[in-house]
Amino acid sequence: MVRANPERRRALLDASIEVLARDGARGLTFRAVDGEAAVPAGTASNYFANRDDLLVQVGHRYYERLIPDAEVLARGRAPQTRDSMIDVMTEVVERVARFRTGYLAILELRLEATRRPALQSLLTDRVRTDLDLNIANYRASGLPDGENTVVLLYFALNWLILDRLTLPDLFDEQRTAELVRTAVERMIVEPV
Incomplete structure (x- = not known):
């Protein structure tokens, strides 16, 4: 998993929020996140170990943005x-x-x-x-x-x-x- 680029990680999480809001939990795939974030295919899978990890990180990001x-x-x-x-x-x-x-x-x-x-x-x-x-x-x-x-x-x-x-x-x-x-x-x- 890549951790070196926090801006890209935030962009992927923000894209995940958009995908969840638009397509629901079933639509939240690494491919959908990559597309929403306009990054090369496979990028999200480099930042998140699995779908559970992505969901938990999206939860953190939501609250971070609401502060x-x-x-x-x-x-x-x-x-x-x-x-x-x-x-x-x-x-x-x-x-x-x-x-x-x-x-x-x-x-x-x-x-x-x-x-x-x-x-x-x-x-x-x-x-x-x-x-x-x-x-x-x-x-x-x-x-x-x-x-x-x-x-x-x-x-x-x-x-x-x-x-x-x-x-x-x-x-x-x-x-x-x-x-x-x-x-x-x-x-x-x-x-x-």
């Missing part, structure tokens, strides 16, 4: 009010929805994870780490409740993103923003 910039991270760690949480959650929904092919690819990876223990382990660890970080940030914000609020927002907003990307005529951007606001307002009840 928010430093300003967004700082806003998420700052003291919060319910209104500022609406802004934070709206940014999350918009950021994930902008990476449409990534989200569709991660859905394919989640389905594949039911059959591939290494991929399931990666995705479980990654989601658990993200939830734990979000729970810790939420608790530090001083807002009420805590873990259940974060988990319920995670479930509600992920399904909203799913509908926004797979059924785009169901909710437009304005309606999506209204639903994010409503979810946060109903789940975070500020003390009077």
Whole structure:
């Protein structure tokens, strides 16, 4: 396996995300990845030991590409009010929805994870780490409740993103923003 060219590796992983989003997990072959990345045939097989390795690496790359910039991270760690949480959650929904092919690819990876223990382990660890970080940030914000609020927002907003990307005529951007606001307002009840 070749490891000397990290830019090419990222390009192959990004091409894999595109293939997964367009063709599904069954369409993810080394040949399809090579074609999408516009590299010579056989290149992907030089970078990934097998299909399982490719799937796991695509999972890593998806999350790598979703990391928010430093300003967004700082806003998420700052003291919060319910209104500022609406802004934070709206940014999350918009950021994930902008990476449409990534989200569709991660859905394919989640389905594949039911059959591939290494991929399931990666995705479980990654989601658990993200939830734990979000729970810790939420608790530090001083807002009420805590873990259940974060988990319920995670479930509600992920399904909203799913509908926004797979059924785009169901909710437009304005309606999506209204639903994010409503979810946060109903789940975070500020003390009077």
